[in-house]
Amino acid sequence: EAGVTQFPSHSVIEKGQTVTLRCDPISGHDNLYWYRRVMGKEIKFLLHFVKESKQDESGMPNNRFLAERTGGTYSTLKVQPAELEDSGVYFCASSHEPGTGAGYTFGSGTRLTVV
Amino acid sequence: KQEVTQIPAALSVPEGENLVLNCSFTDSAIYNLQWFRQDPGKGLTSLLLIQSSQREQTSGRLNASLDKSSGRSTLYIAASQPGDSATYLCAVSNNYQLIWGAGTKLIIKP
Numbered sequence: 001e002a003g004v005t006q007f008p009s010h011s012v013i014e015k016g017q018t019v020t021l022r023c024d025p026i027s028g029h030d031n032l033y034w035y036r037r038v039m040g041k042e043i044k045f046l047l048h049f050v051k052e053s054k055q056d057e058s059g060m061p062n063n064r065f066l067a068e069r070t071g072g073t074y075s076t077l078k079v080q081p082a083e084l085e086d087s088g089v090y091f092c093a094s095s096h097e098p099g100t101g102a103g104y105t106f107g108s109g110t111r112l113t114v115v
Numbered sequence: 116k117q118e119v120t121q122i123p124a125a126l127s128v129p130e131g132e133n134l135v136l137n138c139s140f141t142d143s144a145i146y147n148l149q150w151f152r153q154d155p156g157k158g159l160t161s162l163l164l165i166q167s168s169q170r171e172q173t174s175g176r177l178n179a180s181l182d183k184s185s186g187r188s189t190l191y192i193a194a195s196q197p198g199d200s201a202t203y204l205c206a207v208s209n210n211y212q213l214i215w216g217a218g219t220k221l222i223i224k225p
Contacts, residue, residue, distance in 0.1 A: 004158070035213070042119070043204070043215040056211060091159065100146035101208035106159040 002026065004107035006092050012113045018080040021110045025074070025094030031055075032075050033095075033104070034067060038088035046090075049075060050098060082114045117142040117209055121216035129224050130197055136190040136219045138205030143183045146208040150179050150190045153202045153218070162203075163190070195223045 005024040013019050025032045034046040046065070047057040051072035060067070064083070069075040079086055089111050093104040118141045128134055138148070150162045163172045163179040165188070171180040178191040192199060202220045206213040 009156075033211075035215075042217045043206075043213075045212040045214075048211050059212070093159075098211055100211065101149055101206065101213045102147060102164055104161065104213075108156065108158040 004092055004094050004105050006090075006107035006110050008110060009108065010111045010113075012115060013082055015084055015114055016081045018078065019082055019112060021077045021079075021090050021112070023075045023077070023092030023094075023107060025092070026096075026105055029094035029096050029105075030072065031095045031098050032069060033093045034075070034077055035091045035093065036088050037091070038085065041088075043091065046077075048098075055098070079112075082112075084114050087112055087114045117145075117207060117214045119205060119207055119214050119216040121203075121205055121219050123219060124217065125220040125222075127222040127224060128195060130195060132195050133191065133193050134195055134221075136192070136203050136205075136221070138188040138190070138216055140186045140188075140207050140214070142209075143186055144209075145183065146210075148179075148181050148188050148205065148207050149213070150177075150188075151204040151206060153204060159204065192221075197223045197225050199223050 032049040037043040045059040048055045049069045066078045089109045091109045093106045095103045120139045122137045147166045149164045151159045165172050165181040176193040181188045200223045202218045204218040205216040
């Protein structure tokens with residue numbers, strides 16, 4: 001089966017611009033998660049979708065971040081306007097069951113650089 | 116608040132050596148603990164998952180142990196190979212979220 005696909009793999013934007021990251025989960029996986037690792041820090045949870053509904057968005061840093069999952073398939077994460085501190089690697093994962101970390105498949109990540 | 120710490124941050128050893136990576140966490144109320152591997156430009160690959168009721172898991176040359184009461188886990192790699200070079204991350208599960216350590220960057224010298 002195809003894995004979790006994220007694109008772009010890299011994005012360099014200027015401060016104040018808008019960027020949209022996309023994640024295509026494994027087909028049939030209702031659960032989709034976004035995580036990110038900013039430079040020098042640990043990977044942090046952002047949010048969890050069950051189908052098209054946001055189950056938990058407690059990790060979203062502020063209202064400049066907007067995640068959507070229309071139709072319960074792929075998800076987008078929009079950053080508007082981007083700030084320097086948003087630079088990092090954004091990971092997406094999906095799972096069939098809403099497991100406790102078990103059965104997650106991660107994508108390769110999108111490396112975002114804000115200059 | 117759960118915090119996960121990994122020691123050392125980086126490790127370089129000659130090929131063939133056995134080695135141990137350490138992970139500690141502050142709250143013992145976890146569902147499970149996982150060890151992941153990340154290669155440059157690649158995703159996060161789960162290596163071993165230990166449920167909270169288990170003490171260890173083994174896969175090939177890898178063995179992970181869990182001591183929930185003391186908040187510690189170790190990842191033992193036997194007979195290391197250059198292909199083991201990667202960043203190894205420890206993550207504990209808290210409900211539907213994973214809480215991550217900062218990782219150990221491992222270099223195996225041929």
